[in-house]
């Protein structure tokens with residue numbers, strides 16, 4: 001029971017780290033702000049996760065949300081130039097390295113399944129480097145090789161905006177994720193190169209045609225680090241049953257996103273979303289694709305999560321709610337930890 005550790009498929013904590021933004025939070029000190037820092041991870045038995053490097057635009061767009069009669073639409077975000085993205089990603093990467101040094105062995109960058117297992121055995125928090133959106137990568141992919149050398153093991157081809165590799169899905173509800181063209185030739189080349197290097201490809205934020213292009217081309221299991229089911233909550237960020245089935249059939253995994261607006265059938269941004277609504281959504285996914293294919297992709301520090309979970313320290317409450325609904329311990333272990341390691345094992349070189 002209490003020995004269940006959690007590995008998380010997605011968080012945006014890097015953006016808020018004082019090592020990156022001096023006005024931010026010290027990841028090594030407990031805070032009440034946001035969702036994730038090392039003390040709260042330890043309280044929640046979170047053993048590690050994918051940390052997203054992510055470039056923001058030079059200027060935050062204004063008034064980009066429109067409330068419609070039955071939902072919402074967000075104006076499609078502009079592309080982010082390579083130089084601007086590169087500076088931010090370099091800054092985030094060196095911030096993460098500074099944090100790891102400061103942690104005095106309490107945290108490490110893990111770039112293999114063995115390193116994650118060793119970290120867990122030694123109670124060291126495992127950071128797997130992920131990048132959400134490939135804007136910082138040049139058409140020749142030179143920087144991809146640099147990032148891979150630095151430990152990058154997972155890449156989201158796009159965020160919800162266009163780049164030279166493909167088209168992210170604009171945020172909208174209710175709406176199909178089939179919102180635009182598929183991958184570009186450069187995008188297809190990026191998929192092949194990630195396969196060759198053993199970098200996991202994340203289809204979160206990709207539109208549906210891009211998803212099917214990855215599915216047709218990639219030799220690795222299909223993975224969405226943070227998404228939910230479109231059949232339950234028809235937002236563009238969620239995966240249709242056909243997409244879920246494709247992930248199942250490639251032995252991939254879906255990291256269940258704790259964003260309430262992608263969990264709830266009505267997509268309301270309501271942090272009072274009860275845990276039984278959350279667990280019913282997880283149940284739908286496991287029913288559809290099996291217990292081996294659903295894990296956690298919290299989106300901590302990047303989403304509004306249910307108040308009953310609150311932050312990383314509240315993860316045991318989610319597992320308890322699943323347990324009370326009748327999920328057995330084996331399913332809980334797969335959801336909490338084992339499924340990510342299984343997919344890393346199938347994707348990363350041994």
Ligand SMILES: [Zn+2]
Nearest residue numbers: 132205226302
């Ligand atoms: Zn995201």
